[in-house]
Amino acid sequence: MLDRTDPTFRESVLKGLAKDPKVLEPKWFYDAAGSALFDEICELPEYYPTRTEKSILEERAAEIASELGNDVILYEPGAGSLQKARILLEALEGLARFIPSDISAAHLEAAASDLRKAFPDIAIDPVACDFTKHLEMPAIADDRPVTIFFPGSTIGNFEPGQAENLLRRFRKETGARQLLIGVDLVKDRETLVAAYDDAAGVTAAFNLNLLKRINRELEADFALHQFQHHALFNESRSRIEMHLESLCEQSVSISGERFDFRDGERIHTENSYKYTPERFASLAGKAGWVKPHLWTDQNRLFGVFLFQS
Numbered sequence: 001m002l003d004r005t006d007p008t009f010r011e012s013v014l015k016g017l018a019k020d021p022k023v024l025e026p027k028w029f030y031d032a033a034g035s036a037l038f039d040e041i042c043e044l045p046e047y048y049p050t051r052t053e054k055s056i057l058e059e060r061a062a063e064i065a066s067e068l069g070n071d072v073i074l075y076e077p078g079a080g081s082l083q084k085a086r087i088l089l090e091a092l093e094g095l096a097r098f099i100p101s102d103i104s105a106a107h108l109e110a111a112a113s114d115l116r117k118a119f120p121d122i123a124i125d126p127v128a129c130d131f132t133k134h135l136e137m138p139a140i141a142d143d144r145p146v147t148i149f150f151p152g153s154t155i156g157n158f159e160p161g162q163a164e165n166l167l168r169r170f171r172k173e174t175g176a177r178q179l180l181i182g183v184d185l186v187k188d189r190e191t192l193v194a195a196y197d198d199a200a201g202v203t204a205a206f207n208l209n210l211l212k213r214i215n216r217e218l219e220a221d222f223a224l225h226q227f228q229h230h231a232l233f234n235e236s237r238s239r240i241e242m243h244l245e246s247l248c249e250q251s252v253s254i255s256g257e258r259f260d261f262r263d264g265e266r267i268h269t270e271n272s273y274k275y276t277p278e279r280f281a282s283l284a285g286k287a288g289w290v291k292p293h294l295w296t297d298q299n300r301l302f303g304v305f306l307f308q309s
C-alpha cells in the first residue's frame with residue numbers, strides 16, 4: 001500500500017519539537033497502527049468512556065429519540081466506523097437522512113455501504129471533509145433541520161477556546177438546530193489516570209506509536225525504549241495530559257535536524273479535558289447552544305447532552 005505522508009506532518013513535528021516545552025499534536029496519533037491501538041483502548045477495562053457512552057445511548061435511546069424527533073437530518077462530523085450512529089439510527093425510527101463525514105473518504109464509503117444494508121430506508125449521504133477546518137454539506141435538496149451528533153468525547157481533545165469555536169462552527173456551517181454530544185465528566189483522579197495509563201500498556205503503545213510514525217515517515221531515529229509514556233491529571237485545568245518522557249540525555253535526528261532532550265524532559269502529546277455539566281453547558285452556551293438536556297450513567301462518569309440553537 002502506498003504510504004502517503006500528510007505534507008503538514010513534517011512541519012507540525014519540527015515546529016512542535018522546537019518549542020519549550022516540546023509538543024506534538026494529537027491528531028497525528030491516528031495512522032493505521034494508531035487507529036488500531038485506539039480501538040483496543042476503547043475495549044480496555046480501565047477506559048470507561050466508550051462503553052459508558054454506549055450504554056447511555058442504548059438505555060436512553062427512546063427518550064433521546066423522542067426529544068430529537070425523526071424529521072431531522074442527522075449529521076455526524078468525524079464519524080469513523082459509525083458504531084455509535086447505529087445505536088441512534090435504530091432508535092430514530094423513521095429517520096430520513098444521515099450524513100456521516102470523515103477525513104478518510106475510502107474508510108467512510110466502506111462504513112456507509114455497510115450501514116445502507118442495515119438501514120435500507122434511510123438515505124445515507126457520506127461527505128469527506130476535515131471537520132476541524134470546514135463542515136461540508138452534500139448537494140441534496142432537503143430542507144429538514146440538521147441535528148449534529150458528536151459522540152466519543154472528542155470535544156475534550158480541544159482547548160476550551162477551540163472547543164467553543166468548533167461548536168459555533170457546527171451551528172453556523174450547517175444551520176443545525178440541535179446538537180447531541182458526548183462529554184467526559186470530571187471524577188476522581190484514580191479513575192481518570194487509570195483510563196489513560198492502563199495495566200496492559202495499550203495507551204503507552206498508542207502514545208509511543210507517534211515516535212514510531214515519525215521515525216518511519218520523517219527519516220528520524222527516536223530510540224523508542226529511551227522514552228516512556230506518562231499520564232497525569234492536571235486538576236487546576238481539569239484535563240488529563242499525556243506526555244512522552246525522555247529516560248536519559250539524548251539527541252534525535254528528524255529530517256536532518258537535531259533535537260536535544262534532557263534526562264526527564266517531556267513531549268506533551270495530548271490533553272483530554274473533563275467537564276462538570278455546568279461548565280460544559282456554559283461553554284456550549286457561549287457558542288449559541290442553549291436549553292441543555294443531560295443524560296448520564298448511574299455513577300455520573302459520562303454525559304450525553306442535547307442542546308438547541
Ligand code: AVI
Binds near residue numbers: 156196
Ligand atoms: C479520542 N479521544 C476522545 C480520546 C480521549 O479519551 O481523549 C483519545 C485517547 N487518548 C488516550 N486514550 C484515549
